[in-house]
Structure formats: C-alpha cells, structure tokens
Amino acid sequence: MVIQQTSSSLVDILRQRRQKLASLIDFPAILWSGSSNPRNFQANVFPFRASSHFLYFAGLPLPNAAIRLEAGKLELFIDDPKPSSALWHGEMPKREEIAQMIGADGAKPMAELESSLADAATIAVQDAATWTQQSQLFNRWVLPQSSPQGIDLELAKAIVSLRLTHDEGALTELRKAAAVSIAAHKAGMAATPKAKREAEVRGAMEGVIIAHNMTTAYNSIVTVHGEVLHNEQYHHPLQPGDLLLADVGAETEMGWAADITRTWPVSGKFSSTQRDIYDVVLAAHDACIAKIRPGVEYGEIHLLAATVIADGLANLGILQGKAEDLVEINAHALFFPHGIGHLLGLDVHDMEDLGDLAGYEAGRTRSDRFGFSYLRLNRPLRPGMLVTIEPGFYQVPAMLNDAKQSSKYQNIVNWERLSQFADVRGIRIEDDVLVTDAGSEVLTAALPNDAATIENLVMGNW
Amino acid sequence: MVIQQTSSSLVDILRQRRQKLASLIDFPAILWSGSSNPRNFQANVFPFRASSHFLYFAGLPLPNAAIRLEAGKLELFIDDPKPSSALWHGEMPKREEIAQMIGADGAKPMAELESSLADAATIAVQDAATWTQQSQLFNRWVLPQSSPQGIDLELAKAIVSLRLTHDEGALTELRKAAAVSIAAHKAGMAATPKAKREAEVRGAMEGVIIAHNMTTAYNSIVTVHGEVLHNEQYHHPLQPGDLLLADVGAETEMGWAADITRTWPVSGKFSSTQRDIYDVVLAAHDACIAKIRPGVEYGEIHLLAATVIADGLANLGILQGKAEDLVEINAHALFFPHGIGHLLGLDVHDMEDLGDLAGYEAGRTRSDRFGFSYLRLNRPLRPGMLVTIEPGFYQVPAMLNDAKQSSKYQNIVNWERLSQFADVRGIRIEDDVLVTDAGSEVLTAALPNDAATIENLVMGNW
Ligand SMILES: [Mn+2]
Ligand SMILES: [Mn+2]
Secondary structure, three states: OOOOOOOOOHHHHHHHHHHHHHHHOOOOEEEOOOOOOEEEEEOOOOOOOOOHHHHHHHHOOOOEEEEEEEOOOOEOOOOOOOOHHHHHHHOOOHHHHHHOOOOOEEHHHHHHHHHHHHOOOEOOOOOHHHHHHHHHOOOOOOOOOOOOOOHHHEEEEEEEEHHHOOHHHHHHHHHHHHHHHHHHHHHHHHHHHOOEEEEHHHHHHHHHHHHHHEEEOOEEEEEOOOOOOOOOOOOOOOOOOEEEEEEEOEEEEOOOOOOOOEEOOOOOOOOOOHHHHHHHHHHHHHHHHHHHHOOEEEEHHHHHHHHHHHHHHHHOOOOOOHHHHHHHOOHHOOOOOOOOOOOOOOOOOOOOOHHHOOOOOOOOOOOOOOOOOOOOOOEEEOOOOEEEOEEEEEOOOHHHHHHOOOHHHHEEEEHHHOOOOOOOOOOOOEEEEEOOOOEEEEEOOOOOOHHHHHHHHHHHHO | OOOOOOOHHHHHHHHHHHHHHHHOOOOOOOEEEEOOOOOEEEEEEEEOOOHHHHHHHOOOOOOOEEEEEOOOOOEEOOOOOOOHHHHOOOOOOOOHHHHHHOEEEEEEEEEHHHHHOOOOOOOOOHHHHHHHEEEEEHHHOOOOOOOOOOHHHHHHHHHHHHHHOHHHHHHHHHHHHHHHHHHHHHHHHHHOOOEEEEEHHHHHHHHHHHOOOEEOOOEEEEEEEOOOOOOOOOOEEOOOOOOOEEEOEEOOOOOEEEEEEEEEEEEOOOOOHHHHHHHHHHHHHHHHHHHOOOEEEEHHHHHHHHHHHHHHHOOOOEEOEEEEEEEHHOHHOOOOOOOOOOEEOOOOOOOOHHHOOOOOOOOOOOOOOOOOOOOOEOOOOOOOOOOEEOOOOOOHOOOOHHHHHHHHHHHEOHHHHOOOOOOOOOOEEEEEEOOOOOOEEEOOOOOOHHHHHHHHHHHOOO
C-alpha cells in the first residue's frame, strides 16, 4: 500500500471530480478498491492494484476499501489495521488520517457499509473476493465480465464521460508515466548490443520502471517476433539481423499509465528492407498524429493509417493497386490487422472493464470488417482525450499463408517482392497523444522515433 | 505461457513423481493449473502462475489445463488454441505436442474432464475462476482457504510426502533460482552507492531476475526499514547511516524458488554498533547451519538461533541474564519475533496453500508461545529437504515500547545500552540450506554474508 502524504492540490482535484459526478447522477455510488489476488498460496499475493474507478475518485491505492459518493461528498469505508499488523507491516495511517489525505467528508469501518447501500449504484471490481462481496451486499449479480444494467449503467456512463477527458491532476500523472517509460525504452536500446536474448532487454527496461517506484501498466512485449501481436515470451536469442519490438509502459503509484512501442535493430543498423518498411510505418504514425484535433473521428485516423500503409507498401511494390482501392478490400489489414490505437488513462485500454462503453460513441458497435473489428476507439476526438497512435507492419505466417491461398489477395500482393522483406517480421511505433484545443500534444515525444536516431540510441552515440 | 522443448530427463523425473504418487494413493487425482487473474480489466492480467501441485507432476506452466493422475499414468486435459489466437499469441503447440513434452499417457480436450472425475481427489487452486470450476465439477466446495477433507486430504498428504524432499530435477531448478538470486543481490549491493531511494536498488535487483527470464518468487522487500518485517514500500530515501535489508528471490520459469536476504550498509561501511549486531545475527545463522543434518528437529534449530541471539545481545549488554534463561522468558523474541525459517521449493513457503500440513509433523500444532508461534516448520529434518535459515534482529517500536512498559522485561533489557544501537533498525541474513545425508549444503553459499565482504561488494572492491 502506497500511502504517502498527498498534496492539497490532489484533494482539490479529487473534490472537483466528485462534484462533476454529482452533476451527472442523482443517486449514490459505491466504489470498491478491491483486494489482492493470491498467487501460489494465500499469503503470497500478486501486487495490489486498486480498481481504476476507485482510484479516480479516491486518489490513493487503498486495499480493501470502499467509497460512497453522493452529491459531491465522499465517505470512506476502511478498517483500521489490527494492532498485530504493526509487527509485519509497520505503523499504517489510521482511517481518519487517510480520510484527511483524500479529502473525505466522512470515514467509517467497513462493517457500516452495509447500511449505506440503499438505492446506490456500483461497478464490478475485477477480483473475485470483492465482486462476490459486492454481489452479496447488493443482492444482485455484480460481475466484472457482464455489462452493467440499470443505475449501474447510468453510473458507468457518468464515469466514462468524466474519465474520457483528462484533468490537470490526471495529466501530471500521465506525464510522469510517459517520462519513466521513455527512460525505460532508452535503457532497452542501450542494453541491446550486449544482450543475448530478449529477456535481458526486458530486464533493463523494467528495471528502470521499478527503480522509479512504478510498475508496468501491462505485461511487456519485448521480442524479435513482433509479428506475434501479444507475444509474452522472452526467451528468443537476439540475432544481428533481427528487429526487436518493445511495447513497454509504466504505471505510476496512483495508477496512471503510459503505453509506448519502439522497434529497433539488434545490430544498431536497419537493413535497407527494414528501413523501407520502418519508414512506411513512421509515415502512417506521423500522418495520424498530424490529423489529430478536436472533432476528428478516431475511425478516420485509423483509415488514414490504413491508407498511408497501403500507399507505402504499393510504392515498395509489395501491394499492387491504388491505396484507396487497396484499403477498400482491406489489403492493408494483411499487414496491419489491429486498430490504430485506444484510449489511455488509468487503464492502458482505458475503461475497457466496461466493454466498449468508453471506446465507442453511443449507438456505435464494432465493425465486422477485416482490419476494423479490432478498433478499440470509435468516437469524435475531444480536447483532453489521450489516445495511442500505433500503426504497425507484421508478417503473420498464418494470415499471409491464408491470403496467398485465397483468390481475393492472390494478385494484390506481389508475393515475390514480399519475400525480399523476410527480415521484417514485425514493426510497431506507438506514442501517446493528447488531444488539445489547438490540435495535439505527443506526451511521449521526447523518445525519438526516426530510424537514424533510433540507430544512434542503440549504438550508444548520444 | 512458456513452452520450450523439454529434455527427456524432465520426462523421466515427472514419470518418477507420478509413480511415487501411485505408491501412496489408490484413487485418481485431478490437478488443475489455474488461470490468469485479471488486473484492472479482463484482458489485462497478472502474469500467469500455474498451481505448484500441477507443476510438480506436469512440469510445464500450462494455463487452463488439468491432469488426471492414476496408477502412475498422466492424462492431460487442455484445449487447442483457437485458430484466431495465432494472430495474437503466435503458433502454439497443439495438445498432442504438449502431451509428448511432458510424457503424458493421453491427452483430451477440457470438455472431457467432466466424465473422468468419478472417485477422484483434488486440491483447490488459488484463482477464483478455477476453484469455482473445481467446486462445480465435483459438486462439493473446493476452496483454497479451507483445509482439504476426505480423499482430498489423503491426496494432499501424499503430495506433501513427495514434495517434502527434493529430487534431482527439483534441485537443478532450485540451484538455478539460487544462482540468479545471488546475481540479483550482488547487483543490488553494487547499485546502492549511487541510489537515492530504495526503489532504485530494487530495480537493479529485479532487473537481473527479469533479464534471466525469471520472476520474483514473492514481493521483494528492499528497505531501510527492515524492522517492518513485510515492508513492501520502496519510496524511502537512502541515508549514509542506514542499513538496507533486501529479501529478494527468483523463481524459475518452471516455478522453483529461491529466498535470500542480505543486509548491507548504504555507505558501504557498517557502523561499529551495526557491525556488532550484524555479527550476532551471523553467529546465529552459522550456528544453525552447522547444526543441520538428518534427524535434527527444526524446532531445535530455531531454539538454537534464539539462544545464540540472546547470548550475543547479553554480551553486548543489551539483554541481562544467561542466554538460556533469557530464551526461557522469550526475551530474544523482543528482537527476533519470527521463526528461523521454512520449507522452500515450488513455493517460497513450500506448500503453505495446505496450511501447516507440510510444515508441521502430524500431530503437532503451532505453539502459542511468544516467538514460537510464527515458526512455519516443525519437523525432524530429512535428506532432500530444503529449508531457509534466516535469523534477524529488529527494533520494532510497537513491540519495544510495549516491553518497556511491561514489568516482565523492564529489568531484562538495558534500555540505555539499547539506545546506543539506534542505527540498527533491522538486520536479517537468510540462506537456503539443503539437508544432505552428510549434513547440509548451502545452495546460496556463493553469496558472501560476512560483514567485511559485504562492505566490499557494496563499495565495488571485487
Ligand atoms: Mn497500445
Ligand atoms: Mn524466507
């Protein structure tokens, strides 16, 4: 449990959030923080991660706590540590001290929560011990894998509308997460020449994150097989001709995330084929960011990425046809099968615990179109939204073999030409972009992404 | 999921374990591996940790799998990855390939498990999704927090009797975990002079563990407040006069753990008071290890530690009286309140998911005596057992204030003399000791623990 002195400005920010919530709902809300998950036995737990909705209004990652929000007021429910816990866990702040730190308007033991539930809405927490408790106390199912209903849905929508755009308190934390993630990526690049396998680069990167007293916001991807999109293996040896793809992001002590991907050559030098494709992905990345401003549909950004990639691949002779026509038949998706990005905040896919409630504008649903179905965000952009922009190029054997056999893409892809790019298995470039009144601000801009500077960072010329 | 090619010797080892189990029980056993716990949303999970009992017989950390053990045969239940999973997770081995890797005698999809349950025993897995499934399939409660009953208890006892002593396959893994943990501690010492706060030392240590494609076996303790026994905060600044206590252990990909504690001076130089107490703790550590051999009661080892510490503190003038008399009234426990150690294996507190079934000889229960109630192991030692030896000295304010006020210890502790040792808040020295036919082998012996060498490691003189 991280309980350090909080600044009065945090209390102000938290109070503003509670006030805003009160302007959107006229019923009480009860949010649990959750509890630790046992790992291999009860006393050996995974690190505690408080529910993001709780963190948003309570500010501190307090385990086994709940808050009741009503009319802008916050009531904290938490038990004081048992006297015997001082031996094992040290002197912990008492309920009243914690209440003061987060600007609570009242504080009670957990047992009193039961009498404060009437007509209240809630959101399911991820850990089973807590959602079981939620379900029992409310005498209805409160399940993390189900869509909320009734007032729970009203509450979820209200919270989404708050969390969709970030206040200054959030941005301060998000910038911290970005800065540490940038340092981690630089350390990863610098560690690569001496590393023998992926795990060593990962160790260098996560070591930086841990050294800043942060945690990873998601399971890192650090791999020479970037074509496996969610690769969580780290045992592959590094070969001089490999590209290493690292998708690694830090999360601050208060839970705010960054999400950065860079791809660099193990040798410190892109091959000409790697460089060609890298520059296509970077062109898509830059074009998308240039287009970001309030009012623009995020789906249009995705389409732009698809078009730039299709165009680039056509220029390289890998695809045959005009970019727009290629996108029309989803040819880009053979190499760029995922969405251009997602919301970022307290969660790396922000509010994905609520399904598409945050990512999709009301009335919109996922497309079943190849290459569009994985789009996690489909809304017009607004100032204060933080999104990732993460175009990529991948040669997924299962997909390309399929395409080669289907008549649809047989003459669209120049398979012989493609075979010359065999040393490009997976490239992704991902930055975190804040939508501003004027357009956008790249929170992760301090980490270079042009091929030449990347090479220099790997080779230590900086 | 880590699925690398396994060696034929692993298959032999696994088969031997299954045969041994068959010699102890005459009913089938079904063991689940478990599933990942969601962190802040369903798709963002904590790293998967397979159940230790599953790992012991199946060898590989396969998520969402089960094994049926009967008469020395193993039947694997696991679903083949969906075709769509190749895009996200790459080509994974098929059921039949995995079955071959672990020397299974049969392999079926998960759905067929239901018809193989009759008269079988099981052990609860930690994650709620899996124990719920276990409970439903068996139509009885299978809960991780409850003691097993009936044939489940018979199975648990049989597994305990196997896992209590380690075979060569286990020892190979345990030695790997020890070696990487040793490297981590050396890195932590070397990182200390430049570090500004605890987290930086932790980052250096865990970075090494990650770089070896291992994970931490438990949440690391890296703190200048070693007097908080389970301190999991890492934000304290390092001051030149501080001692830093690091309890950090690696776990191999197959789940085998190490558990090492070292305490070193931030400045690279123990003060004379720190050195005095350090040498008392080290004397207890060495005396305990010297006494380890088959047939010796682990409780006697604990008593020996208590006596050596009491004696050392008496010699320093902190306690007043003869060592035996001081231990008789538990005066040692004012400064050494925990047990001398525990079993170590696939779990850092091995098989603690079964309560005291593994740690306590049949018929024995926890003492309620101050300083003895936390003893996790109370058995005669046998060749092949791996135990930790971890004496310590702590000044826990809550406990010492209590003692100062109680008449019992008022004249036992020389409070004025004690106040001269204010710069010693917490010291622990922990090694992993294998009981051998000849006596013992310290698996972590390659990490120095004498004060002078520790100083040199911190100062980089090596
Ligand atoms: Mn992302
Ligand atoms: Mn230990």
